[in-house]
Amino acid sequence: MEEVLRIGPLALPLAPLQLFAAWWLGDALAQRRAARSQQIWGWHGWLLLVCGLLAARAAFVLEFAPHYAQPAWAAFDIRDGGWTASVGTIAVLLYGATLWLRRHPLAPAAMVGIAGALALWLGAQGLRQAMAPGQAPLPTFSAVALDARTVQLDQLAQQQGQPLVINLWATWCPPCRREMPALLQAQREHPDVRFLWVNQGESPETVLQYAAQQRLPPAQVLLDERQELGRLLRSSALPTTVFVDAQGRQSALRVGELSTATLAQHLQPLLKPTGPDTDAPSAASPALQEPVAR
Incomplete structure (x- = not known):
């Protein structure tokens, strides 16, 4: 729904x-x-x-x-x-x-x-x-990052074994711009969680310029000029943020602006230990730092 x-x-x-x-x-x-x-x-x-x-x-x-x-x-x-x-x-x-x-x-x-x-x-x-599509796997979706590599989103979530936060945004969207500092701060505070920014419908030049101004990691900014991911998630509103657990399943989908507090609220379930898998390699390990590319 x-x-x-x-x-x-x-x-x-x-x-x-x-x-x-x-x-x-x-x-x-x-x-x-x-x-x-x-x-x-x-x-x-x-x-x-x-x-x-x-x-x-x-x-x-x-x-x-x-x-x-x-x-x-x-x-x-x-x-x-x-x-x-x-x-x-x-x-x-x-x-x-x-x-x-x-x-x-x-x-x-x-x-x-x-x-x-x-x-x-x-x-x-x-x-x-x-x-709600909670606990459902991510849809099959691939996009090119600003570092020119192709990222397969569903494979990334399943293979990396770490929580994932996917933010759908655009430079013309005021709430998207307002929540950007909160997302960047959360990424610094939680290196065991991967953040991806999937731009919706804008040209590579526009996204590249804005990403450089905001110091967004090029490997974590994806281009979705046809807004395909928004349609797959059935959410055309911006900003939309999807929270994915370490098993690659959608934990929550949030439509609207996030503050540091509401972002922390949604991250809490993703950061809780899940049993034997908690001994798996940390997201800070070098092997897990780069997105799955093809």
Whole structure:
């Protein structure tokens, strides 16, 4: 299932759309229940939404606090999509429980609304996970890197035995440019993870010039002028980042801008030991430094 909703040339992330659809349903149910008791639901719907969002954001920022130290306002930049949904859900339930314990007249309406919103939200999340291509192998795809060698992506993931992060980007894409420093920093901090930047639809001259300015490793920047990889991954939105485990299987696909915090969140599952294979040669070994080429 795609992570975005396509409306003409627009690609809107599904997660926030599902969240607001769930809130809208819950608020409508609560208003209807309150009206049956001749009561006014008022601002409680908005307060529930704000309470849940603030708690979810605060929990995420606290978990990845070192990544939000500089600049200080980064914690308020919600474009990175950093939320802890479970904490937000608990906050909403506590709001409803407080009304119930205080025997507030709107407590039944609140519980009906919360139940309806959670049912839609959890159902949508379950459907997305069931239809997601997680743990699927990478599609067969080859491209030429800036060092003029051809890289076979699926073979690279399987043969190198190390986690892989594949970033689909373009120089004209502002979020792509904003997240580039975070990706470069993560590559320096995690030499056991290979990063690839697959440019979508631009000329070699344009990519070469930008890569030189950003000091991107030429062997890790691939040219995809026909945007074939985006079609294979069923994601035309930019930026798109694919996280692949050491066994060459897709762990996650993220559409939208990454911050250092949300990048660290997605890297965590890839960096966990997986058993006997953890004694395999390190990604820093010379034999693993160059991409598989043909």
